[in-house]
Amino acid sequence: MAMKGFTRKFKPLEIITEEQVEAIHRGILDVLQTTGVRFESKRALKLFEKNDCQVDYDNMRVKFPPGLVEECLRRCPSSFRVKAREPKNDLIIGGNTVYFVASPGMQTVDLDTWEPRPATKKEYYDTVKIMDALPNLHLFCCYTPYFGFEGIPEVMKIPEGLAAKIRNSNKFTWSCFSNDCEIFNIKMVKAVGTETIILAMMASPPLTYYNSAIECAFRTLEADLPIGVDTGTVFGATGPATIAGSLVTYTAELVAGIVLIQLIKPGTRTFIAGFPHPQNMRSGSPAFGDIGISLFDVAFNQICRKYEIPCRNTASAYSSSKKMDFQCGYERGIPAILSAVSGAQFIHVHGGMYGELAHHPIQDILDDDVAGMIGRFIEGVEVSDETLAIDLIEKVGPIPGFYLNKEHTRKWWRKEQFVPEVADRLTYPEWINSGKKTAFDYAKKRMEEILATHKVDPPLTNSQEEDIERILKEAREYYRKKGLITDEEWETYKKVLR
Amino acid sequence: MSNEILENLKKAILEYESEKAANLAREALEKKIDPAKALNVMTEAVRQVGDGFGRGELWLPDLVGAADAMQSAMPIIQKEIERKGMKVETLGVVVVGTVFGDIHSIGKTMVCTLLAAEGFTVYDLGVNVTAEKFIEAVKKYKADILAMSALMTMTAPEQRKVIAILKKENLRDKVKVMVGGGSLTEEFAKNIGADGYDPTAPGGAKLARRLLNK
Amino acid sequence: MLKGFTRKFKPLEILTEEHVEAIHRGILDVLQETGVRFESKRALKLFEKNDCQVDWSNNQVRFPPALVEECLRKAPSSFRIKARDPKNDLIIGGNTVYFEPGVGMQTIDIDTWELRTATRKENYDGVTILDALDTVHFLSCYCPYFGFDNVPSVMAMLESVAAKIRNSTKAQWSGYQGREVFVIEMAKAAGIELLGNIICSPPLTYYGDGVENIFRFIEAGFPIDVCGGGTIAGATGPATVAGSLIADGALNVAGIVLVQLIKPGTRVIVQGGAGPQNMRQGSPAFGAIGGSLHNVAYNQIFRHYKIPIMDAGCYAGSSKRIDYQNGYEKAIPAVLAALSGANLIGFHGGMYGELSWHPFQAIIDDDVAGMIGRFIEGIKVNDETLAIDLIEKVGPIPGFYLNKEHTRKWWKKEQFVPKVADRLTYPEWMKTGKKSCLDYAKERMDEIAATHKVAIPLTSSQEKDIERILKEARKYYKEKGLI
């Protein structure tokens, strides 16, 4: 058994031709061979050298023979399973299956002022619980819901966040690294018998890998876990302003990471994360919500299909709007449907608000409807004698013929339609009578309901809970010793822990 | 004749033509044009582009393009000014970098470009810069301003550390410290004892002027 | 000619070829076996003359498949519609995508979100705004409002057409309800064409006035919109998408047959628009994804017939406000329509279920339409855009692209820069009073109202003609006791 997700039942949307995919692929091979990629790690450089790459130790630049690159791409499995705490939440990643992933946001927002502020520990745990309850949310991303919570030292934010997700949900989660925290992340998932995908192999565009990412990749593979390769090009800043050009640099970065992974441990379950954006030419920040991201993602999905490596799309994760308003709606809806019809295996939809900086559980609940609706779309149209219903049409005939009272309608309507949980579907007079409630109001109510009734099933066993607490303690001591938790931070932290 | 060259130099910057700007700078000096005058038209051109940006007519690539074109002509003109024993007109020396542990480079690079365009002499130390490297550079370049960028809450405290070392080395009153980057707030900046903070790169360039009363 | 947008890649297809064939055969079979009811003697006679089997007792027509297929072939795959200003002419068909406004019966009060009738000024201002928005290429019938304050309902249609002729030079379509005589006269006076429409009533029925009016429009030489009238899956069509495709498709194809029998080669655009029923309220489930499943499949079938397509149903969601739900309920269907081959998409300004319309919404939708348009224009892949040499030159960190000529040249072609979306960073947003797209839309509306002029105002003799025709109509309806 595994999490079903949604299955796309028709050919994916393609916006570039096969020849164009080829041209981009050749560009990638050429950049890897001619320009090369910088790897700030002796260990990696040596491995590359041993495998016939041309290594310039002074500049830490590696140039790759195309044959090796293509061979390493082939080593990646096209589909694989990752284990969650409950087998029903395992994921089978690849092909035409689509999973919806929560979007990270650094902080929560105040619903009166729409200003961001740090989440409290309770808000963090509650939000995880809400996400556990949403049927169309299939897994967690690393920094979801928030980047840690109030009162904990910076270095403990990632491990504490992971612990919260393990405690309050048994859905699968990705995780991340910073200051060696992957050591503790790996221990925690092992302690509860699950896996995680660490987005370890993270490039810094243009064409650079820093040592911490590479070290984390080595650790991940030693632990026999699947791995994510990641990069975050901003077109016009850290990549060419053209989508085609950024497809080349972005993918070249990812492919270089894949080569390292497949050299360290051939056959490693690898998936492609990544985070592309045009640049906002006014503020310099990534242009969240820009349609250029979707143009990029849809073409990128074509390239990943050629490589037969599963990938994710982030275009629908964030909007530029600061509120849950119309803009946020179209800036999420359009990219999400485009990603789903074009073959991404993971799509970030739930909960993200402005530019990776904010997340809110009400947004999660609203987005569960969006995900459900998109999931229903990609499941497509069933065509069979029964659904074509020619006999029924003959029987009903012209007006005054009517379908509502037919057995066929009772049997089929629920399969054909998607019925949202919190969208306002009232008629105008009913809406006036209801006190003019909006989807937002219904979402708030659903949030309260979930918090009052939802239970994580099954909860951690006592011994698992003890393990988690022990590993967190280890982490705290490790960072205290390293001087990365100041006395002042430690005092506040202790209060939060109580 | 000399006017025409200066006009063209200005135009080259307004049209973001780096190579042309450098060639025209050379030509101007060959024709014995006063380097100070050349410098003036260059600054004027960049200011014009900056104003266009401020009004919302021009965009970042234009702003940065003009700054780049100016930067390519600048060393040529400066060398001549020095040779003539005139004082190099700079608003001040700024050392810039993204702090240790942090590899976010986009905002920092914008800050560098705009400071240069404003008329500062800029030394870009790159990303992942240790406190020691910052201090070393402040000493080496006799910096008037130290500008640090930090994009993550995890790395922002590095700035506090750098300021502490500046104090220890008795450098704190010799250099103004300004900070910025996505994770910072005005409050945090005050808290760590920085002299200034701005949420934008263009604002940062203006802030640098204010810090030096220029 | 208005360029609109051009889809530069293969359309999205959610049916296999075999599915399309199965549905096509289903349509032919329903037309042959079940037939369609036409409440019009004139039409029935014409069908009989053309070898259809007509049952005069219940007005039901059964069509020989060969006739149906022949009539489908007679409709042109692409054609021009003339506007008052030739630069606003449309060439409809193939992979072009045009947008038109949504319709709403009334306007809303932005503070209470309640419906109220628009004033005459609001209606005229609404047209001005639509005239000013670049992504509005065509004006729908009954847009922006279904009439306005103090206009008797028989005059609503005519006053609406007059407002659009006066305040815009864009092409438009028009409803009928027995008003077509005056509407056609007005169009002739202004020197434009109107897209007429034949509306049907699912299941499988055409009423008399719906049929009568297209004889007049076709006589005038105008193109025709064959309008499905909105099959509701589970009420007026089968609850399954596949079944409703057949029921709705058969109805529309019957309309096309009639049009092509009246005058072969008549320009036709077909309007699908089936959607599921809201099984609690009984109303159409506006904004439901089932509508898109239907439309995308429908577009695939009519592409197969090579008949231009209008997806008019992308403008109405179920939300009553300009909010998050409204955002995704409008945007997702619109982008799916654009991907799957709709040539004309109804979009701007519509809010809840055809009942409300607002100029703020239209202005925000201008950004959404622009964004969708940019998407379907796709990606350019050539040596310059691939930029391999530039990548080599820039190299790894600290390489940077912002200061490069290549960036200056290309970024605006690659990105779409919206007009009223909030694109600020948090600190900037807080400093500028936390404005949202709604605030910016208001600013843009004021700006348009203050500065926009119709490119070619009506000549005074045209204006006189319009006023004279309106007068005639008023008199006519007064005498008929309808006012």
Ligand code: B12
């Ligand atoms: C692009 C990006 C990346 C790219 C960076 C590419 C590059 N070469 O820079 C990549 C993908 C590589 C990346 C990596 C990571 N990132 Co990152 N990234 C971002 C993102 C989306 C945008 C940052 C950006 O460039 N903004 C645009 C620039 C122009 O803004 P800016 O730098 O703030 O600069 C403006 C002003 O602040 C000002 N300014 C900047 N500096 C200065 C200095 C002075 C003196 C002054 C006056 C002004 C000033 O001027 C600029 C323009 O006006 C942010 C989210 C966000 N919305 O901000 C996350 C974000 C910053 N990243 C984050 C994280 C966690 C990471 C990683 C650790 C991820 C991981 N391992 O999984 C790694 C970091 C590794 C490391 N050791 O640093 C987090 C930080 C969370 C936190 N706790 O603070 C953020 C907030 C996202 C999130 N919510 O998770 N990232």
